[in-house]
Amino acid sequence: MLEPQTGVPLNPVTPLTAPFWDGCAEGELRYQRCTACGTANFTPTDLCRGCTSRELEWRVSAGLGTVYSWTVVHRPVTPSFTTPYAVAIVDLDEGYRMLTNLIGVEADAVREGMRVRVDLHGVGGERVLPYFRPQFP
Numbered sequence: 001m002l003e004p005q006t007g008v009p010l011n012p013v014t015p016l017t018a019p020f021w022d023g024c025a026e027g028e029l030r031y032q033r034c035t036a037c038g039t040a041n042f043t044p045t046d047l048c049r050g051c052t053s054r055e056l057e058w059r060v061s062a063g064l065g066t067v068y069s070w071t072v073v074h075r076p077v078t079p080s081f082t083t084p085y086a087v088a089i090v091d092l093d094e095g096y097r098m099l100t101n102l103i104g105v106e107a108d109a110v111r112e113g114m115r116v117r118v119d120l121h122g123v124g125g126e127r128v129l130p131y132f133r134p135q136f137p
Contacts, residue, residue: 001104001105002086002105003082003103004101004103004121004129004131005081005082005101006082007078007124008080008123008124009078010123010124010126010127013127016044016045016046017044019058020043020044023060024120024129024130025127027120028060028061029061029063029118029120029130030058030061031059031092031094032045032056032057032058033056033057033058034048034051034053034055034056035055035057036048036053036055037051037053039051040059040092040094041096042092042096042097059094061092061093061118062094063092063117063118063130064117064135065091065098065115065116065117066091066113066115066116067088067089067102067110067111067112067116067132068088068090068091068097070088071086071087071088072084072086072108073085073087084107085101086105086107086110087100087101087102088100088101088102088116090132098130100130102116102131102132103119103121104119104133105133114134115134115136116134117132117134117135118130118131118132119131119133
């Protein structure tokens with residue numbers, strides 16, 4: 001069964017990314033929506049990827065999506081990672097993609113199109129990360 005990692009190396013929180021990380025700590029998955037064209041933007045950005053507007057607002061995602069692609073890692077990129085682990089691109093229902101890890105499923109049971117939901121976990125006592133697990137057991 002794939003489980004959350006511990007000892008994950010983390011990038012520093014910046015003014016741009018703070019609303020995302022604050023949301024995770026508060027139990028919310030946040031993304032930006034452009035008020036000019038409606039494009040959902042993730043990772044956090046200063047300019048809309050759809051129209052380059054600066055009119056972006058933070059929204060709370062329902063945290064539901066579909067596995068677009070994935071790979072199972074058997075040789076860790078850092079010694080603190082426990083293998084195997086699944087890295088996935090998830091299409092969120094709000095219209096953006098997120099690179100994440102899958103948990104709560106056997107590595108060989110992951111499938112393209114599998115419905116998943118966010119599952120927030122604290123790592124290393126420093127930060128809360130969004131993982132995804134199957135929506136339906």
